[in-house]
Amino acid sequence: MTTPTYPKPGEFPDFEQFMLDLFGPMATTLTSLPATGDQFTAKLPFLWVRTLGGTLDGNEITYIAKVRVVAVARTRTEAQQLAGRAREAMLNTPATRVNGVLIDWAEETVAAEVKYFPPTVQRSQGVADLPNLDPLEQMVEIGFTLHARRQ
Numbered sequence: 001m002t003t004p005t006y007p008k009p010g011e012f013p014d015f016e017q018f019m020l021d022l023f024g025p026m027a028t029t030l031t032s033l034p035a036t037g038d039q040f041t042a043k044l045p046f047l048w049v050r051t052l053g054g055t056l057d058g059n060e061i062t063y064i065a066k067v068r069v070v071a072v073a074r075t076r077t078e079a080q081q082l083a084g085r086a087r088e089a090m091l092n093t094p095a096t097r098v099n100g101v102l103i104d105w106a107e108e109t110v111a112a113e114v115k116y117f118p119p120t121v122q123r124s125q126g127v128a129d130l131p132n133l134d135p136l137e138q139m140v141e142i143g144f145t146l147h148a149r150r151q
Helices: 015-023 037-043 076-091
Strands: 028-030 046-056 062-072 105-109 120-123 126-129 139-149
Touching: 015 028, 015 046, 015 062, 015 076, 015 139, 062 076, 076 105, 076 139
Parallel strands: 028 046
Antiparallel strands: 046 062, 062 139, 105 139, 120 126
16 A cells, blocks of 8 residues: 655645644644543643644745644643743744645744633534643643645
């Protein structure tokens, strides 16, 4: 069985896959939260990455993606340290290739507000029961704008 070509020639990159590839060596990286509290705890520390949306530039050459990275750890200090490493890695991506994906520009931006409702976390895939979760203590969120052309 052959592995599909990634990134696909002539298409814009999958920004979530790009973040999985970028952050994978530093920490467990997820695109959705674990389904149960036990699974959530077992994954700590981890990075939760999401593409929030994006737009094409006026010439339809560059796609400008808004992405969010949430560092989750047992303590806020650990989450801040993990977020700092993720920030440094992301801001060092312009003009380099990560698993074949070339990012033209990366900048830190204000992340879109995530709506947390302790003790459960509402997410697009449903509701995860996360006992004793205090997002203010365990999560550090950072947002980025990434620019990339068709690959």
